[in-house]
Amino acid sequence: MGSGAQGPTKRERRALQFSLLGSGTMAALGFGFAFLSGSRAVLLDGLFSLVSVAMGLLTLWVLGQVHRPDDERYQLGYVGFEPLLNVAKGILWTVLCLLALASAVQSIFEGGQPVASGPALLYAAVVSAGCLGLGMLLWSAWRHTRSPMLRVEARGWLLDGVLSVAVLVAFGVLRWMEGGPLEIWAPFVDPAVVVVMVLGVIPSLGGIIMRGIRGLLSAPPTEELQEEVRETLAEVLSEVPHREAVVRMMQTGRYRYVHVVVVLGPERGWTLAALDRLRADMVREVRSVAADLDVDVIFTREIRWAEPFDEALRLETPE
Secondary structure, eight states: OGGGOOOOOHHHHHHHHHHHHHHHHHHHHHHHHHHHHOOHHHHHHHHHHHHHHHHHHHHHHHHHHHTSOOOSSSTTOSTTHHHHHHHHHHHHHHHHHHHHHHHHHHHHHTTOOOOOHHHHHHHHHHHHHHHHHHHHHHHHHHHHHOOHHHHHHHHHHHHHHHHHHHHHHHHHHHHHHTTSTTGGGGGGHHHHHHHHHHHHHHHHHHHHHHHHHHHHTTOOOOHHHHHHHHHHHHHHHTTSOEEEEEEEEEEETTEEEEEEEEEEOTTSOOOHHHHHHHHHHHHHHHHHHOTTOEEEEEEESOGGGGOSOOGGGBOOOOO
């Protein structure tokens, strides 16, 4: 599995390093402004950023691991580290969210949390711009590298940016309430913001966790890619006399694997050289669909080497 992996691109590593620097800056701002404003929402944002710093360091380490070649310890490569990291990130952020939610609900029942709206507004404005800017930068890097780790980072920053804009609006409302007839409700704005932040981020965290679990369970890639690969293989094999063909696909992190078993008939005497040429043609055509696909092709005369398989894995070749 690791044999086909290429090293991380400079763009990918640089983007992750930039994300790490951004997380450190946001954590410092969060804790500083939380002290000045007394806001739990700002403190939660700072805690998120602090966790992101730790996860960023781990991400850079994993980035190096997933590109290592096969070795005696991990004989199919290190690609499983990537979805494992994303699952760990999602779970850690979810636990943090649930703790913050419990604290906010308790605060509401205890009468709310007074907040200095001026520092809170300034913080929300700076962080909204910073998060959205970093998110768009990382999304651009992901579009060029297709790195699953960059995708998680970019989505995290963009989501944080959207939530920060919501916090900015909420603190603007808080500022407007001060000194007016609604000032009695002002202490409830901050814990309410925390509740909204948590409820907004939980679905996205669930998606990160589920995608990571699918990678750990070697689930197949997108249906669109599967269909393209199967159509390509069917075209190649349409001119080859064979009894059966079975195609299996899996994806773990950024690694995508295609396993093909072709059951040849007895009517033709194949040489090893001819089979190698056919295999090269099949691999070349499959990689024309996606260049990073790792492809194994097995030729046999006995269907038992392809079993067990579901009927959906059987390749139908055009007449």
